[in-house]
Amino acid sequence: MPECRTEDRKTRVRQVLERRQKDLRLVLANIHDPHNVSAILRSCDAFGINEVDLFYTDTAFPNLGAKSSASARKWVARRRHTDAQTMVADLRARGFQLLSTGFSERARPLTRWDLTRPTAIVLGNEHRGVSSELEALVPDQIFIPMMGMVQSLNVSVAAAVILYEAFRQREAAGMYAVPSFSAAELEALERDWCAR
Numbered sequence: 001m002p003e004c005r006t007e008d009r010k011t012r013v014r015q016v017l018e019r020r021q022k023d024l025r026l027v028l029a030n031i032h033d034p035h036n037v038s039a040i041l042r043s044c045d046a047f048g049i050n051e052v053d054l055f056y057t058d059t060a061f062p063n064l065g066a067k068s069s070a071s072a073r074k075w076v077a078r079r080r081h082t083d084a085q086t087m088v089a090d091l092r093a094r095g096f097q098l099l100s101t102g103f104s105e106r107a108r109p110l111t112r113w114d115l116t117r118p119t120a121i122v123l124g125n126e127h128r129g130v131s132s133e134l135e136a137l138v139p140d141q142i143f144i145p146m147m148g149m150v151q152s153l154n155v156s157v158a159a160a161v162i163l164y165e166a167f168r169q170r171e172a173a174g175m176y177a178v179p180s181f182s183a184a185e186l187e188a189l190e191r192d193w194c195a196r
Contacts (some may be wrong), residue, residue, distance in 0.1 A: 037155035
């Protein structure tokens with residue numbers, strides 16, 4: 001059984017894992033720029049996201065250089081999907097509310113959503129946004145209120161803003177103070193992390 005190299009390392013790993021949010025995740029949908037994907041993974045780690053979903057159908061998953069993203073991709077699990085209906089059905093079956101980013105008349109400001117609920121948020125491609133296929137399956141949309149002339153953010157910046165709002169709501173509700181994983185799950189994760 002792998003052990004952490006030092007007690008300090010083991011303590012740090014346990015502290016981080018106890019704050020990981022099992023029921024908050026992002027779905028990266030055909031995001032092609034490796035710098036954007038790396039930045040999103042760094043934000044996920046920073047805000048305690050344990051796993052992201054990768055939905056890549058018309059864009060290849062980018063080759064993430066070891067230097068730019070190794071620190072984050074090492075700590076954020078990734079689940080790959082190629083079928084939208086199966087992915088959405090699986091997330092809904094596990095109790096997730098699904099939201100996508102967008103600007104349709106259905107979109108509501110980010111701060112009006114209850115992100116303390118189990119939530120998966122779909123982030124679309126840098127140029128095309130969320131595909132019509134995914135939009136049909138995930139009709140609830142969020143947008144980030146903006147006060148300037150430009151009405152959109154880079155996808156990695158948008159991810160960070162969305163995750164910060166989820167963090168703010170969950171921190172206020174005390175969710176980071178109570179582990180979302182069971183004791184057995186924490187032990188398994190700790191063994192895995194110590195082996196990295």
